[in-house]
Amino acid sequence: MKKVLFTASEAVPFIKTGGLADVVGSLPKYFSKKNYDIRVMIPKYSDIGEEFTKQMHYMDHFYMDLNWRQQYVGIFELEYGGIKFYFIDNEEHFAGPRPYMGIPEDLEKFAFFSKASLSALPTIGFRPDIIHCHDWQTGLIPVFLKDGFQQREFYRGIKAVITIHNLKFQGVWDISTIKNITGLADYYFTPDKLEYRKNASYLKGGLVYADAITTVSKTYAQEIQMPFYGEGFDGLMRARSENLRGIPNGIDYEEYNPLTDKNIARKYSAKNFRKEKVKNKTALQRELGLTVDPKVMMIGIVSRLTDQKGFDLIAYMMDEICQDNIQLVVLGTGEARYENMFRHFAWKYGDKVSANIYYSEEMSHKIYASADAFLMPSLFEPCGLSQLMSLRYGTLPIVRETGGLADTVEPYNEYEGTGTGFSFKNYNAHEMLGIIRYAERTYYDKKRAWNKIVDRAMAVDYSWNHSALEYQELYDWLSE
Template structure:
């Protein structure tokens, strides 16, 4: 069964709620991708709407503790992972603007304090990430049972925290103090399932029955925490209505989880992510050369000139379409399709800037195109937040050819900057970008995943770009859209209440 959070009855009575929001990354303390953005912005809006939110996340060594007033609290506990007893401390940050929004950090020097989020300094995943995030899940339960902090909902996010519902249901006597607490598991990227070797089953702390063939944690002879979380969570959501349909109806989009979700008998709720407009708004952006708004969109051109200068692009591009892309260079993001299409795109007399890093073969291909098209095609590897903002403000078009995209946030930010998106019709891209038909729309969309189908909307966008009046209308349509987190937070509150009272 599939419905959307917006369809949950409005007759459910609102009441004061306490949410424990558990995430492996939380902006601005830690961030690798969209999960960090969501965990940073959604709890703030929930708190603004009157919900008490305790975010729980690891206290990584990469967190800038000089920037944030994070304070240790006198609470310690021990967690058993396999045969190891792991002692943890707790730190806390409370928002000065919104006291209902609090972030708790699980402190352990070996597993978190001396490390980054997922990878070491060389970009290699830590060998014991399985153990680290099992620790996060069990530690989150210890923090959630502190006096006065017992939640109505534990909101789990992705595979890193998917074992929390399993622990609560596997041993309800041990966790009797959570008997009135429900769990919600949000699938931000269902392809990342935390697959682990069956050799590590002793780390998980649940009976052997959970690992038998076809059992909750077993997946083709391996351990799959996300599968078990789907089975045991009280509620399941994902980050856009279209992606909810995709994972329910496709083995490919669900990364093999379609039948697991269906057989669980649960509803999948699709709630579109939002954009933090305090961070992403051209009128207040501290990184761009000249702020502008929907009323002064003509001043966007000054940001284009500055971006061309900063990136060493030919100044003639100022009067030509400039396409930007900010993305991980991985297959999911459509990079192989992009590589197949770039030569044909460049015949359209455009400039292009790509910001991101990823698979070595894709990075090599990007370098090749930069050499082939000097001063017209530029690539910057890594993640450069100021440059990402400058690309939003300085480019004319924003390309997202993702093979699949559960939600996507950058296309929503691009719209607010008058940076016209060109996207594949999938997931949240389909929910936010409306194809320009000559009269209405805010971007350009291609449906079939092929190079020919990608080239067509790029060519159409270039053609419309040459018609200044029509191009301005598309830009203004995009800048007028509202994908604020307030709308999303209201839908999550409805889902929390429905989960508590109905599920």
């Protein structure tokens, strides 16, 4: 049986700020229990809800050298959904009001977590064949593993995998600070190791020292080998391309299921969506104070309101979009200019635009179930989960062809009768508007064709099953 330890800064249901938590909390459940023992280790944040901390079982504690001092490491465990989770405890590092305080504050916190994760393994009596690290917060684990730990019998031969969820976040700061925090020798701070633009990067350490690198879609794995998407690491990505794989994310098909979803007004399936799905739309129109009209096309947006997600394109075309016979429902927070832009249009067109400038899991489900189309014109998108959720609910994605969006949304071809959504290629506001209007014409003038696209969208399978099989293949290849 292969033993694998996931290490990450967050995991559902305990702590979540983004898609990383969904991956780390959901993916382990989908491996064959007969052949794989997958466990997860995250920090024990004070933010974790009491319903979970009450169930945690204290295992042990010890003291560890880091940053020229002895630091306390407590270990708690909890089995959840058939998976064993370990929590690394240290109040100094994990007692803040939220999991991330920003750099430089997070540098010592995650250096501590990385070293503590490795140091805790003999104490918990689990020797993994592979440690699967996620993003820059665990980038030091492959470095520490090669630095001091592999000299010890217990750690010899353990392999490391690192998954890039978003290459934009790299854990970068000046070399002397990182040297002091980590206690790593000068040897590690050269351009072929942790040094990055005269600073040092935790993520780069992971990318150099891991035995394999994955990222969250096949197209993004190609894109990050080019300067525009490579965030300064494109040369390193090309150098390590033989060890780089794109494995798409999935979603939890139990949680996102229109037939059983407790958050939505009317449950439905691929068989009866033609009659039942629209009842969610009218319920949401009433709830949000929009004109109640089952026939009007509703476009949903659930997102962080940032440049990366293409909101500069939407802002440029917002007046034009609002002239069309559509309703627009937005949910999310982010940059003030986009929050205020949506508030302004909701004030100006109160009967057709709803700006919900907050985040709510319940409201996100309502939008996936109620909208006819889902707009996601990202500048870059490593994988994207929202388009997978909208496909699951028969809400057709309108996306830009980049990263995971290009891999998961097949553009509608009216001549061949294929496709699961609509897409445009260039990062251009007029091109985006053109494809939105093409979707509108299909919705209003070719209703049968639209419903066939919905049939195909609801039939695709982006559950974690496929991804788990690809990860199993990777683990097997590493263990040969």
